[in-house]
Amino acid sequence: MANNVIILAGGQGKRMKINSPKVLCRVLGEPMIEWVMRACEDAGLKDICVVKGFAGEQIDEFVAGRRSVGEVSTVLQAERLGTGHAVMMAEDFLRGHIGGSTLVLCGDAPFIDAATIKGALELHEKKGCGVTVVTSVVEDATGYGRVVRTEEGIAGIVEHKDCTEEQLKIREINSGCYWFDTKALLEVLFEIKPNNAQGEYYLTDCVELMIKKGRTADAYISENPNVALGANDRRGLLKLNDIARMSVIDKWLDEGIEFTCLDGVSIGRDVVIGRGTRIDAGVELRGKTVIGEDCVIGRGCELENTAIGNGVVLNNVHAFDAVVDDNAKIGPFVQLRPGTHICRGVKIGDFVEIKNSTIGEGTAVAHLTYVGDSDVGMNVNFGCGVATANYDGEKKFRTVVGDNAFIGCNTNLVAPVTIGKGAYTAAGSTITGDVPADALAIERGQAVIKEEYAKKKLEKRTRKFEDSRK
Ligand code: UD1
Ligand code: CA
Numbered sequence: 001m002a003n004n005v006i007i008l009a010g011g012q013g014k015r016m017k018i019n020s021p022k023v024l025c026r027v028l029g030e031p032m033i034e035w036v037m038r039a040c041e042d043a044g045l046k047d048i049c050v051v052k053g054f055a056g057e058q059i060d061e062f063v064a065g066r067r068s069v070g071e072v073s074t075v076l077q078a079e080r081l082g083t084g085h086a087v088m089m090a091e092d093f094l095r096g097h098i099g100g101s102t103l104v105l106c107g108d109a110p111f112i113d114a115a116t117i118k119g120a121l122e123l124h125e126k127k128g129c130g131v132t133v134v135t136s137v138v139e140d141a142t143g144y145g146r147v148v149r150t151e152e153g154i155a156g157i158v159e160h161k162d163c164t165e166e167q168l169k170i171r172e173i174n175s176g177c178y179w180f181d182t183k184a185l186l187e188v189l190f191e192i193k194p195n196n197a198q199g200e201y202y203l204t205d206c207v208e209l210m211i212k213k214g215r216t217a218d219a220y221i222s223e224n225p226n227v228a229l230g231a232n233d234r235r236g237l238l239k240l241n242d243i244a245r246m247s248v249i250d251k252w253l254d255e256g257i258e259f260t261c262l263d264g265v266s267i268g269r270d271v272v273i274g275r276g277t278r279i280d281a282g283v284e285l286r287g288k289t290v291i292g293e294d295c296v297i298g299r300g301c302e303l304e305n306t307a308i309g310n311g312v313v314l315n316n317v318h319a320f321d322a323v324v325d326d327n328a329k330i331g332p333f334v335q336l337r338p339g340t341h342i343c344r345g346v347k348i349g350d351f352v353e354i355k356n357s358t359i360g361e362g363t364a365v366a367h368l369t370y371v372g373d374s375d376v377g378m379n380v381n382f383g384c385g386v387a388t389a390n391y392d393g394e395k396k397f398r399t400v401v402g403d404n405a406f407i408g409c410n411t412n413l414v415a416p417v418t419i420g421k422g423a424y425t426a427a428g429s430t431i432t433g434d435v436p437a438d439a440l441a442i443e444r445g446q447a448v449i450k451e452e453y454a455k456k457k458l459e460k461r462t463r464k465f466e467d468s469r470k
Pocket of ligand 2: 230
């Protein structure tokens with residue numbers, strides 16, 4: 001029987017002042033429970049049962065929206081009566097897994113890692129334990145359950161509120177993560193009584209109950225100093241974010257990535273950065289963003305699920321689900337929206353937005369331009385203030401611009417429209433029909449000149465101004 005997992009996720013983020021499950025609070029952009037599930041999956045565990053409680057439908061939504069490696073089910077703990085009670089809710093799940101081992105962990109302790117899970121399982125199996133507790137030796141054990149050691153293993157876990165003076169001095173704490181022999185767990189689970197300081201069903205009581213039944217209990221000290229860390233309020237969550245943030249940045253420092261200043265820099269754990277790339281202040285890299293070699297990701301860039309080639313220079317670029325090829329130079333103040341592909345050597349200047357478009361090799365879009373739903377060829381030049389009119393309020397239409405075309409300043413390209421290869425549009429034109437290759441299109445009003453008209457107007461204005469100064 002395969003090993004399996006129960007994740008406790010019943011708690012409300014009361015002190016976070018939110019009306020959602022606490023485990024959905026985000027660390028480095030991902031819900032805490034996502035960190036926990038990933039650690040399990042990285043350790044090769046695929047069969048997961050989540051015990052939901054407060055706003056459980058939000059947990060279901062999260063599970064449904066997630067790309068899980070294996071089977072993830074949920075069970076409801078309608079009343080919050082303690083960690084032991086929470087596991088009782090997963091009785092059917094446990095009965096379906098007799099013969100294997102069950103990993104129980106807290107959905108709000110995001111830094112559990114695969115190495116710890118596997119290391120603890122190794123000890124658990126080697127010693128044939130009924131339960132193996134993952135522990136951590138900490139400076140300040142306040143609030144945590146203390147692990148009482150014996151020659152052979154452990155004798156029990158005592159909650160902070162139930163500790164004697166002596167026990168309070170113990171610095172080895174229960175991380176809230178355990179390996180159980182599934183069958184042995186079922187044999188003791190329903191014997192747990194809520195006779196303690198908090199009147200709760202403590203899962204930790206399983207340790208003593210198992211020992212009474214002649215099973216071995218042991219503890220595995222994790223090498224990960226953050227294994228037990230959780231957050232109860234916003235301040236605590238911010239601390240977790242800082243720890244996660246710095247651990248990712250540390251990894252990239254080891255890889256030789258240059259950071260000029262870490263203020264506001266945040267990099268998701270799945271982001272990849274190539275050698276020789278520099279990251280400036282205020283840069284946020286999220287999701288599956290991949291950056292090539294020798295790039296400059298300048299101040300204030302925000303990249304989400306975006307692929308950047310080699311030698312790219314970005315400055316204050318906000319890109320979402322976009323692709324940027326080698327040697328492109330983009331910014332400042334540019335937004336690349338989903339479906340954008342910027343080809344090699346493209347130059348994009350200030351206040352430009354590109355959406356769902358391909359911009360061909362060597363093309364320049366210098367300033368104040370919107371390109372939406374367009375297929376733009378190579379070596380095209382967009383003047384200042386060009387806009388594609390891609391939307392008629394109902395439907396979206398595409399604009400096609402051929403290689404070497406030149407789009408004059410303030411041209412409106414009213415889609416669907418095609419500008420042929422090498423064609424020019426005159427500044428200020430509103431192009432509503434196709435332009436053949438190599439042609440010049442002028443689509444604007446004729447100039448009307450009224451000689452001396454302005455002069456009379458100006459005289460009147462000047463007189464008024466002079467009067468006002470008297
Ligand atoms: C628990 C452990 C403690 C350990 C600590 C590590 C017990 C009795 N104590 O204490 O030894 O040091 O974790 O963080 O287990 N939950 C439910 N339903 C409930 C109660 C809790 O789903 O009825 C969930 C919570 O949402 C949370 C996890 O279980 O994810 C742990 O619960 P929490 O109340 O934080 O346990 P602690 O008192 O911190
Ligand atoms: Ca806790």
